[in-house]
Amino acid sequence: MYVCGPTVYDFAHIGNARPVIVFDVLFRLLRHLFGEDRVTYVRNITDVDDKINKRAFERWSRERPLTAEIRALTDTTLKQFHDDVDALGCLRPSHEPRATDFVCRPAPGALDMIKIIEKLIARGHAYVADGHVLFDVPSMPAYGKLARRSLDEMVAGARVDVAPYKRDPTDFVLWKPSDPEQEPGWDSPWGFGRPGWHIECSAMSGALLGEEFDIHGGGIDLVFPHHENEIAQSCCAFGTTRMAAFWMHNGFLMVEGEKMSKSLGNFITIRELLNDWPGDVIRLNMLKTHYRQPIDWTAKGLEESAGTLGDWFRLAAPGQGEALSPSLEAALADDLNTPKMMAELHAMRNRIRVPQQGADAEDLARNLAFLGFDRARFEAWQKKNEAEKLSTLNRRIALGSAAYRLEGHPVEITMSSADGETTPSGGEAATVIENLIAARLAARKAKNFAESDRIRDELVAMGIALMDAKDPATGELTTTWKVAR
Ligand SMILES: Nc1ncnc2c1ncn2[C@@H]1O[C@H](COP(=O)(O)OP(=O)(O)OP(=O)(O)O)[C@@H](O)[C@H]1O
């Protein structure tokens, strides 16, 4: 399996995490079905790209060669990417080739970008013009088949990028000249230059998986032109009729109806999200939607996913191992139907009679582990989150109760002193709240509604949400509370 990976010049956003998570689940499923040593997963690193060059050039101090600056930028970004996707519970692919290592490989017989371009020229599918090498699109009758685009549509799309050296508007760049002062480059039969974007994936998949392989994946935005061009290059260079047997494309992650993207600026990085949520919650939230559908990314969805995981881990048995149950396997084997997988997990959870005990509780634990959810990581977050909530609550109550006392309310408030700050402890906070609730109920009973509303507002200002209910037997009003998030 080959999946187009990140262009490494900045933090990845949560949209970029979608293909990483989706194809990680597929990788786990394939290893389970066929055996670990029969699955090879390649996800490339695009470390030659004009956005990288621009970023590196901007920060270049001239104290070292520009290529060293570029390498430092891509190394740092790659490290960040690894930390992020590790935290999302994703396994590392079998190979993560860097494009720059596949431009020119001196070892005899080692496939690289320059060799593929030479083959394409020799076979009459590419031509040299003005220091560039271009793929000759009209030389390939099947071009446009993957994207199901007509020639007219492709010509219209290509008009944006007209260049005088192109024979046909749809022709695309395989190689381009580099300015040795400002851009990275390699010596080639066509002069000092660098590859176009698409050729790297033909070279890396060809070198690591062969001329034809099973599955090719990526985001839906890559279908055209990137994957169409990969197919054209690989099939025309190798003389094959197909590059991959199956193509899988994930839908977009959307924010308010638009694709999350760097250029639109409507993105949130994985790193920022990991400040507030454990990777497991982000992962579950991603898998609730089928991979081909768009996802509407919301804070509410994350809250719900955190609630679901909390519930599952509370009920799941404490065991260590991992396994995929037949019902989940069937769901995933059906075009990676993760919503069905979720339904099966809920069903499993609903069959648990005694928390953490019995076959279903064990199954739930094993399946969650199989799917990359890490109980210890999730529970560490839960603990930290609870502690933070409590300290926020204490701070609010210190403020709220001080104001309350100033208004001369008779309720006794116990305060403990820490770091010179007057703050009630967690248990005392609860007492304060319960005393206030009792005072409010008393005020209501006495029909002093102004006072009871005032106390309610006071509690709301402390961040406490009240839930009123009538006891069905006695008709008495009872009030429960929780910390509003
Ligand atoms: N909003 C999104 N939803 C789902 N997948 C996405 C989204 N944005 C990018 N991807 C996918 O992320 C992977 C990495 O792509 P890449 O590093 O080129 O990001 P990008 O396309 O440059 O991002 P952007 O669109 O923000 O500029 C690709 O498979 C791409 O299809």
Ligand SMILES: [Zn+2]
């Ligand atoms: Zn690619």
